[in-house]
Amino acid sequence: MATAWTIFLKDLRLELRTRESLSAMVIFAAAVTLLFAFAVNAAPARFQAFIPGLMWMTYFFTAVLGLLRSFGREKELDAYSLLLSAPVSRGAIYLGKAAAFFLFLLATQMISLPLFGLFLNMPLLAAPASLALIIVLTDLAIAAVGTLIAGMNLRSPAGETLLPVLLFPLLAPLLIAATRATSAALAGRPLREWDLWLMLMVTFFILFALAGTLIFDHISEQ
Amino acid sequence: MASFFTAVNINKSFHLHPVLKDVSFSLATGETVLLFGRNGSGKTTLLRILAGIMRPERGTAYLNGSILFTADSRWRRDVVYLGHQPNLYPAFTARENLMLSVRLRGQTWDEETFQTLLSGYGLAGREEEPIRVYSEGMLQRLGLVRLELASWRLALLDEPSAALDVDGTQTLSDALTRWHSQGRTVFFTSHDLGWGAARAERALLLSGGTISREAPVSTESDLVSYISEEE
Numbered sequence A: 001m002a003t004a005w006t007i008f009l010k011d012l013r014l015e016l017r018t019r020e021s022l023s024a025m026v027i028f029a030a031a032v033t034l035l036f037a038f039a040v041n042a043a044p045a046r047f048q049a050f051i052p053g054l055m056w057m058t059y060f061f062t063a064v065l066g067l068l069r070s071f072g073r074e075k076e077l078d079a080y081s082l083l084l085s086a087p088v089s090r091g092a093i094y095l096g097k098a099a100a101f102f103l104f105l106l107a108t109q110m111i112s113l114p115l116f117g118l119f120l121n122m123p124l125l126a127a128p129a130s131l132a133l134i135i136v137l138t139d140l141a142i143a144a145v146g147t148l149i150a151g152m153n154l155r156s157p158a159g160e161t162l163l164p165v166l167l168f169p170l171l172a173p174l175l176i177a178a179t180r181a182t183s184a185a186l187a188g189r190p191l192r193e194w195d196l197w198l199m200l201m202v203t204f205f206i207l208f209a210l211a212g213t214l215i216f217d218h219i220s221e222q
Numbered sequence B: 001m002a003s004f005f006t007a008v009n010i011n012k013s014f015h016l017h018p019v020l021k022d023v024s025f026s027l028a029t030g031e032t033v034l035l036f037g038r039n040g041s042g043k044t045t046l047l048r049i050l051a052g053i054m055r056p057e058r059g060t061a062y063l064n065g066s067i068l069f070t071a072d073s074r075w076r077r078d079v080v081y082l083g084h085q086p087n088l089y090p091a092f093t094a095r096e097n098l099m100l101s102v103r104l105r106g107q108t109w110d111e112e113t114f115q116t117l118l119s120g121y122g123l124a125g126r127e128e129e130p131i132r133v134y135s136e137g138m139l140q141r142l143g144l145v146r147l148e149l150a151s152w153r154l155a156l157l158d159e160p161s162a163a164l165d166v167d168g169t170q171t172l173s174d175a176l177t178r179w180h181s182q183g184r185t186v187f188f189t190s191h192d193l194g195w196g197a198a199r200a201e202r203a204l205l206l207s208g209g210t211i212s213r214e215a216p217v218s219t220e221s222d223l224v225s226y227i228s229e230e231e
Helices: A002-018 A020-039 A044-078 A080-084 A090-120 A128-153 A159-186 A191-219 B043-050 B073-078 B094-104 B111-120 B136-149 B166-181 B193-199 B220-230
Strands: B003-014 B017-028 B032-036 B058-063 B079-082 B154-158 B185-189 B202-207 B210-216
Touching: A002 A020, A002 A044, A002 A090, A002 B094, A020 A044, A020 A090, A044 A080, A044 A090, A044 A128, A044 A159, A080 B094, A090 A128, A090 A191, A128 A159, A128 A191, A159 A191, B003 B043, B003 B185, B017 B043, B017 B058, B017 B185, B017 B210, B032 B043, B032 B166, B032 B193, B032 B220, B043 B079, B043 B154, B043 B185, B073 B079, B079 B136, B094 B111, B094 B136, B111 B136, B136 B166, B166 B185, B166 B193, B193 B220, B202 B220, B210 B220
Parallel strands: B032 B185, B032 B202, B079 B154, B154 B185
Antiparallel strands: B003 B017, B003 B058, B202 B210
């Protein structure tokens, strides 16, 4: 765990130093939200049912952008070789990077999510605790899957193109679960009606976090 | 001399094109060995495999009898690698980068040694600057400071003298002599065959994906003639 903590702090410090990931992710999320706001402006009530889906699609692409930046940093001056040639567990490298990315995604949402309420009339305060739970669980799962796939693609020449192509089919069930849970929570439905989606998120997170920790050693080498 | 490091039948391909074909060789304790060959002969690939950065398709290696390339990362404690690039983060300062490197190797930070090494490599007073402002030569010097701060028994150096000026090359030569006297093994590549021949005790020619010649080093012209004979 000490190695995972070192990697987590390293990614955090790099982000605080450059602010490259977070600023790109926030700007992208805000720009897409505004675009949606203009697109649904003609009939806002009719589109209300689609807003949770639009929100999670926005954060899917925001996550792709963040992952590309997070792993892109490792390519500069071949810094990733410092991690790979170090006498540390690659599973710990995976955990450290996933934890840092989870934090970046969460921070991006804290900044940009109010725009969904402001411009798309999304009732964010209707069930704030439920919404927070859904966001945290979905982000954990996105970070677990995304870090694994981005790590796998890092050494591939076409890695940047492949990342969204590989990530979307893998994350589709999770994004569906997040969308359905968000819709149900904001509509004020009781938890027992949508707890299945939460269980799916937790299962996704546990499975991929475990797989990432165990197989990162094999996939991180070229 | 007893074999300290042995590589056995290492194979690696890229896009079905074989780069290394059953590469086998040994290194003795404290030996300084030059790996040379034409561009694209697979020198960097071989060093990166031995450092654990790339995975061979077949083959293995032994360090003091212990098998390498296993999931247990402890074998990498005895091995350090310095590539064409310094393997450091451009946004971090020299100090932050080296502290990270030391921490990853499970060692403790020694400020006095750090300052002494910085002075020795001509980087004194530059430790708080982000290394993205460093020149190529300064980055290479910092990469060497990273090596000096680590405890290791086998160093894998890919073109260590590239980008270094006269002073820097001399400092590197002194370091190679010191490491040799400390009984540390160095396996390095260089296209500057004159410099390489003067530093190495033995040279391995990598050609056609295999170690095609293994000979004690005498002069640069010997090495050039070995390459020519392979064509």
